[in-house]
Amino acid sequence: MKLEKTYNDYVYVYNTDLDTKQLTQSCEFIRHLILQNTNPAMAGIELGPATTKVFSQYNLCLFPFDGFYEVYEAILKAAHNHIEDWSTSWYMQAWLNYYEKDDYIDWHKHFKSDPNSWHGFVCVNCEESHTSYKFEDETQIDIPSKDGNLVIGVSDGDLHRTWPWPHHDRPRITIAFDIVPQKQIDFGVNHWMPIIKKEK
Numbered sequence: 001m002k003l004e005k006t007y008n009d010y011v012y013v014y015n016t017d018l019d020t021k022q023l024t025q026s027c028e029f030i031r032h033l034i035l036q037n038t039n040p041a042m043a044g045i046e047l048g049p050a051t052t053k054v055f056s057q058y059n060l061c062l063f064p065f066d067g068f069y070e071v072y073e074a075i076l077k078a079a080h081n082h083i084e085d086w087s088t089s090w091y092m093q094a095w096l097n098y099y100e101k102d103d104y105i106d107w108h109k110h111f112k113s114d115p116n117s118w119h120g121f122v123c124v125n126c127e128e129s130h131t132s133y134k135f136e137d138e139t140q141i142d143i144p145s146k147d148g149n150l151v152i153g154v155s156d157g158d159l160h161r162t163w164p165w166p167h168h169d170r171p172r173i174t175i176a177f178d179i180v181p182q183k184q185i186d187f188g189v190n191h192w193m194p195i196i197k198k199e200k
Helices: 020-037 068-082
Strands: 002-007 011-015 090-099 118-125 130-134 140-144 149-154 159-161 172-181 193-195
Touching (some): 011 068, 020 090, 020 118, 020 172, 068 149
Antiparallel strands (some): 002 011, 011 149, 090 193, 118 149, 118 172, 130 159
């Protein structure tokens, strides 16, 4: 996994060798499973596609389908590159963003940094699109989507969004994730999984 670009010393873009064709097939399959086994009435947010709204009811990396374990490994590598304080335990959640024509996620925040929290996404099938970030000083950046890239950034009050997906012949697919220290987690029925500390 190679660092391709850094934006504002805040968002980092990595090239991976993930098999995005295989991942696309797994995401197509898992989308139906998620929609059949989650409760829209218990949706965690109102933003975005159906698989995004129920993000807190599953963790994509816990499903034993082709490519998801490799996504977890890539997220671990990114986490090890950026987490400095291992005096606490770190956990991650991961979910599927499956956009059909005209779907998007408007401006929103994730976690406040305390000490550091991280948010990111893996580009599975989303070229010809971009994700926009807006910082507290109103600076805005646009990150082009390139299939196979992993994007990770500090979660510290920034706003970010996607834009309406223009295609009707294929979905826009990303896998999003949060990485937070244990104290940030509001446990219900748990869907968080640990980030294992890298051995020296």
